Each structure stands twice: as C-alpha cells, then as structure tokens.
Amino acid sequence: MIKRKLGNTGMEIAPLVFGGNIFGWTADQAASFKVLDAFAAAGFNSVDTADVYSRWVPGHAGGESETILGEWMKQRGNRSKMIVATKVGMDMGDGKKGLAKSYILRAAEDSLRRLQTDYIDLYQSHNDDPDTPLEETLGAYAELIKQGKVRAIGASNHKAERLAAAIETSRKFGLPAYQTLQPNYSLIERAEYENNLEPLCLKEGLGVINYFPLAGGFLSGKYRSESDAAGKARARNVTKYLNERGFKILAALDQVARKYNATPARISLAWLLARPSITAPIVSATNLDQLKDLISSVELKLDADSIEFLNQASA
Numbered sequence: 620m621i622k623r624k625l626g627n628t629g630m631e632i633a634p635l636v637f638g639g640n641i642f643g644w645t646a647d648q649a650a651s652f653k654v655l656d657a658f659a660a661a662g663f664n665s666v667d668t669a670d671v672y673s674r675w676v677p678g679h680a681g682g683e684s685e686t687i688l689g690e691w692m693k694q695r696g697n698r699s700k701m702i703v704a705t706k707v708g709m710d711m712g713d714g715k716k717g718l719a720k721s722y723i724l725r726a727a728e729d730s731l732r733r734l735q736t737d738y739i740d741l742y743q744s745h746n747d748d749p750d751t752p753l754e755e756t757l758g759a760y761a762e763l764i765k766q767g768k769v770r771a772i773g774a775s776n777h778k779a780e781r782l783a784a785a786i787e788t789s790r791k792f793g794l795p796a797y798q799t800l801q802p803n804y805s806l807i808e809r810a811e812y813e814n815n816l817e818p819l820c821l822k823e824g825l826g827v828i829n830y831f832p833l834a835g836g837f838l839s840g841k842y843r844s845e846s847d848a849a850g851k852a853r854a855r856n857v858t859k860y861l862n863e864r865g866f867k868i869l870a871a872l873d874q875v876a877r878k879y880n881a882t883p884a885r886i887s888l889a890w891l892l893a894r895p896s897i898t899a900p901i902v903s904a905t906n907l908d909q910l911k912d913l914i915s916s917v918e919l920k921l922d923a924d925s926i927e928f929l930n931q932a933s934a
Contacts, residue, residue, distance in 0.1 A: 620662030626826030639668035643683030773799030871932030888916035
C-alpha cells in the first residue's frame with residue numbers, strides 16, 4: 620500500500636481513512652471489529668473518530684465510538700501501527716463543548732481513557748468556536764503536544780478565513796499550527812472547498828481528509844428516489860440531493876462506472892483520489908462487501924477524459 624504524507628505532520632497514511640462514526644451506531648462492537656480487521660489487513664492504517672460519536676443515538680452519551688476503537692486496538696495489540704484521529708468541541712451535554720483551554724485539556728483526558736492509549740496522533744477542532752480566542756485554543760494544544768499526549772493538530776468544519784486566522788495566530792505567538800483540514804467534500808459538494816479552502820490548503824501544505832466523500836451514500840447510487848431513502852439511518856443526508864443536478868451527477872457516474880466495470884462509489888472515490896490536494900477521503904462501511912468495494916477504489920486510476928466528464932457533470 621502506497622502511503623501519502625499527512626500534510627506536514629511527519630505521519631504517512633494509506634489513501635483512505637476509516638470513519639468511526641458508525642461504531643456503536645449502525646455497527647455494533649462485533650461488526651465494528653470485523654470491518655476494522657479487514658481494513659487493517661488490506662494495508663490501511665488510519666481511523667477517524669470524535670468524542671461526540673454517537674451522542675445523537677437515543678440512550679447514548681457520546682464516546683461510544685472511541686470506546687469501541689480503543690477496545691479493538693487493545694485486543695489486537697496494534698496501537699503503534701494505527702494513526703488515530705479524534706475530535707473535540709461538539710456539544711457533549713452539560714455545557715461540555717467548545718474550544719476553551721480548560722475544556723480541551725479535560726476532553727483530551729476523556730478521549731485518551733476511552734481510546735485506551737496515552738497519545739492521540741491527530742487531535743482536531745471539530746468545529747470553529749468563535750467565542751474562544753484562537754491563541755487560547757492553540758495554547759491548549761501546545762500543552763498537550765508538550766506533554767506527549769498529542770502528536771499533531773487539525774481543523775474540521777472551519778471556514779477559510781478562520782483557518783487562515785488560526786494559522787496566522789500560530790505564527791504570531793509561536794504556537795502549534797493546524798496541519799490538516801477535515802471538510803465536507805465530494806463530487807456533489809464542491810464549491811465551498813474548491814473556491815475557498817483548497818487554495819489555502821495547497822498554500823500552507825495542509826493534509827486534507829474529507830468527510831462525506833460519497834455524500835452520505837448518495838454517490839453510491841443506492842438512493843435514486845425518496846422511497847429508496849425512506850427509513851434509512853442516513854435518509855436526511857441524501858434526500859436533499861434528489862434534484863436535477865444530483866441525477867445528472869449519478870448519470871455521469873453510471874457512464875464512467877460502465878467504462879471501468881466499477882461501481883459509482885468506486886468512481887466517486889477515484890475522482891477524489893486523483894485531486895492533488897486530497898490526502899485521503901474518510902470512508903465508512905458496516906459490512907465486508909461494502910468495505911471491499913470502497914478499498915478497491917485506490918487501485919482505480921481514472922483517465923483525464925473521465926475526470927473532466929465528471930467535473931463538467933458536477934460543475
């Protein structure tokens with residue numbers, strides 16, 4: 620497996636990151652272990668999670684995903700082989716949210732305990748916190764890095780101007796800088812990233828691990844009508860794409876998929892992997908068949924005509 624440099628973190632990851640939001644939600648511990656085992660066996664080495672996963676499930680408090688991932692690494696004895704990314708800042712209830720220094724330091728200890736590890740490879744600000752000064756947030760990360768509890772930091776769900784301000788703050792105060800970005804980016808969600816964030820990531824050398832690379836499953840081609848999405852866990856993510864532009868993109872994916880004897884999901888990921896600014900899309904699968912299709916995308920190299928055809932269809 621050819622690894623890619625994760626920005627300027629000094630770490631290298633395989634070209635797909637496993638998205639741990641499903642652990643304890645749409646995949647129980649046994650199913651989670653099964654897909655993680657297969658993912659690692661295929662040569663992939665990075666998993667992304669967050670403290671808040673999966674607080675949205677009735678009866679859950681958050682931390683379920685980190686707990687399952689921690690248990691898997693403990694049972695497999697493979698912590699040193701995995702690049703673990705987690706996130707802080709989303710609302711955990713009882714006022715536990717944001718990027719204030721005192722909260723980050725406390726939340727990091729909670730994540731370390733659940734992950735059953737003494738360090739986090741990539742600790743990410745899950746979303747921007749305009750109420751906390753950037754130097755306070757980055758100062759908290761500086762402390763964690765100094766203590767050896769965090770190797771590198773990243774940002775998720777940040778607007779370009781705020782990301783640029785954070786990087787400038789790092790330079791001004793001699794604080795650790797965000798080395799990665801986790802944006803929502805796919806064939807159907809292009810404008811925000813390509814127009815605003817991508818130029819900054821390329822200029823600063825940030826690694827990019829984009830989430831929703833299949834737009835919540837829409838780009839897999841499974842959902843082509845309201846009835847296809849009815850009753851599914853991800854229904855709210857896909858129904859907004861059931862429009863003229865969405866169907867045009869699916870038609871283009873179908874055409875390229877026939878050319879390569881592949882699935883729309885594989886084509887969607889191959890399109891992302893061909894983009895120079897993208898390090899590794901974050902993918903999730905609840906069973907081995909889904910996973911096999913996703914991981915085979917790294918061997919698929921689209922020709923320039925196919926990439927341009929998809930660019931035009933999704934413009």
